[in-house]
Amino acid sequence: MGDLPIVRFEEKIVETVKENPVVVVIGETGSGKSTQLPQILYRRGYAKSGIIAVTQPRRVAAVSVSRRVAQEQNVRIGEEVGYAIRFEDRTSEKTRIKYLTDGVLLRESLFNPELNQYSVIILDEAHERSLNTDILLGLMKRLIKWRHSNLKVLITSATLDGGKVSRFFSDCPVLTVPGELFPVEIVHISELPKSYVEASLKKAIDIHVREPEGDILIFLTGQDDIEKLVLKLEERVQSLEEGSCMDALILPLHGSLPPEMQASELACHSPCWLPEWIVAVVCAGMFHVRVFSPPPPNCRRFIVSTNIAETSLTVDGVVYVIDSGYVKQRQYNPSTGMYSLEVVQISKVQAKQRAGRAGRTRPGKCYRLYPSTVYHDDFLDATIPEIQRSSLAGTVLYLKSLDLADMDILKFDFLDSPSVESLEDALKQLYLVDAIDENGSITSLGRKMAELPLEPSLSRTLLEANELDCLSQALTVVSMLSAETTLLPAPSKSSEKKRRHTLSNLPDGFGLGDHIQLLQIYEQWYQTDYNIDWCKENNLQVRGMVFVRDVRKQLSQIMQKITKGSLDVQTSNRRRGGQQEFKSLRKALCIGYANQLAERMIRHNGHRPLGFKSELVQVHPSSVLKSDEDGMLPNYVVYHELIVTSRPFMRNVCAVEMRWVAPILAKLDKLNVFKLSGGSSQPDNQIQEVTSTVEKKEIAAVQPPEDRASMIQAARERFLARKEWPHPLNMWHSLVGLELDWDAKSP
C-alpha cells in the first residue's frame, strides 16, 4: 500500500495536524484516506495518549475498512485495530485504531460527553451529510474548545464542500489529496429528455452497439422504473442481430431485491447482517462491496440501479455510466408532520460521485441525460443535508440530554441549521410525550428515553408499558417496528397473489391495529423456537426477523439498566385469550404516540391528525384495523407514520380509547411553543394564541413595534374565522366545515 497517493502527503499531513486542532482533508475516491490517515497518525505517536477513532456512515464500511487496516498492520481484528457497530463490538484494551459508525460514537458521547478516551477523531465521508455526521460536526466544534490541547479532529469531505466545512471550523486548513481514479469523459445530452427511461434505453443500446467492452451502470430513481427499463432492454437486446455485438446480461439493483436473485458462492461467508446477495470485498486500500459474480466472457452487463450503487455498493467492471440526474428522496414537512418520497434533481456532488463510478478500473465515460447548462445553473452544489429533511424529535432530545452548557436548542451551531419550524415541531412533539416540561427542560423521563436507541414515541411507549406491566409485549412491538421495511419482501407483480394468500395465514391483530398484529407475528415465531422455515412459509424476510430479535435483546438490556430492576422481558408463550389482553399495551401506545394521534370525522372514515396543521388522512389500506358493524373506524387512533403517496396515509395504526386520549387533548390545548423553546424573545401571549409560526415571525419582524398592533388584530380575526383548523377541544363545532372540504376533494 506504500504507493497510495495519500502516503506521499504524509509529512504535510502530520505537520498540519500538529499545528491545528481541526483539519479538513479532501480525499478523492481512491486516495486511501479511510485506511491511511489513521495509520499515518498512529505511526507518528498520536495513539499514545488515546485511541484514534474513525467514523463511517455505514456498518459495512466500518467493518471492511477496519479488516483491511488490521491486515496491513498484521494484527488480528479486535486487537490494535478494531471496530464497533450496533450489536457488535470488536475492540479490546489493546485497540489503538477504532472504526465505528457515527451513530455508535453519538451513543458513546451520551455517556462520556468529553470522549476523552480518544486522542484523534476522524469523521470520514462527512460530505454525505448524514444526520449523525452533522450532529457530530456540531459537537466536535464544542469539544475542540474544551479539549484543544489533547484532541485532534480530522474531517474528510468532497471537493465542492471543503471550503464550507473549513469556514465552519474557523477557517481551519484544507488539505487536498488526489485520488487514483482513471479519467472519466463527461458527455451531456443537448436537451432534457421527456422520459429518462426511454433516454436511458436509447443511450444504453447505443453504447452496446458502438463502444468497446465494459459494463454499463444506469442510475434511475426507483424499483418501478428499473423494472420497466430492464424489460425494455431485454426486448431490444434480443432484437439485435445475432453476432453483431457481444452478449448482454441485464441486472436490476435496488434495496428490496430478494436475496435469491443475486446468489453467489461467496455469500455464505458474509456476516449475517449483510443482505445475502452482497459480498464485501476489500482491495487496494479501499473498501468496496462487490455485487454479483464476475460476468461470463464476451458479455456486457447492464446494471440498472437506484442510488444504492452511488456509495453503498460498487460494481466491478463498470466503464460506462448513464446518469438520469434524479434521485428519490424522503422529506419531512414539520408543519403537517407528514413524510413524502419525492423524485428530485441530484446535486453536483452526487453527479460527480456517479460519474466516478465509471473510472475505477480504467478510463470511462459518463453520459448525463441533462444539458450542461442545467447542471451548472440548476443543480445544487451539495445534496440538502438529512438534518433539513427529517423529523428532529429524536435529535433534539439527544442534544437536550447532553446537558451542554449554555445550550439553547434553537441556537445550536449546525453546519447547516434546520428550520425554526422543524425545531419547534420537535419541541412540541417532545412535550406531548413528556420528555420535556412546559419550559422546554428535559424531564427525568426524557433522560431515560434518550438512552434508548429509538424514536421518542417508541421509547415513551416502552417506559409507559413498564408501568402498565406489559413491557414484554411493547418490546416486541417496538422491535418489529424498527425493522418494519425489511420484514416483508418487495411486492412484485408475479408473486402478488401468492403473497396475499400466505399473508392471510398470519394473525390479524383482532382488528385492533397493526401493532397488535406485529406482536402476534413475533410471538408465533417465538413459539416455533425462531424457526427459519416458518418465516419462509409466511413470506417474512429471515434477515428482518433475526434483526428484530437482536433489537429486542438490546432494548431489553437497556430497559433493565434504566429501571435498575429485573424486568419481565420474556416473550409471551401463552395461548391468546382475546382482545382484552392487549388493553394495557394499547394504552401504553396511546401515551407513547401522544404526538401521533388522530381523530375520526363524524360521518366518514377520514381522520385528522391532532397537533398539526394538517389535511385529513386515511388509514392505509394495508392496515388490519377493522371497522365496526356500521362500517366506521375507531374514533381515535395512533399512527406510526404519516406518508404522502397518492394521498396522505397513516401507516401502522392502532385503535385507542377516548378516556386515554382526554389528557392528551388537554395538553395540546396548553401547548405554548414559545415557552418550550426557552422563550427569551417571547412575544406577547395574544399573538401566540392566534397566529401560526410563520405569522408570528412576520409580525415580530415589523418595526417599530407599535405597528404590530394592527397585524395582531388581523391575525386574531383570521383565527376566529378559521374553520378548517379548530382548537383541539372545540373541534366538534367545526366538523361540518371539514367534511364539506373533504367531500369537495374526493373525486
Add this chain to the structure above:
DNA sequence: GAGCACTGC
C-alpha cells in the same frame, strides 16, 4: 383499496 430511495443507534 395501495405500491416505497438509502442509511443508522
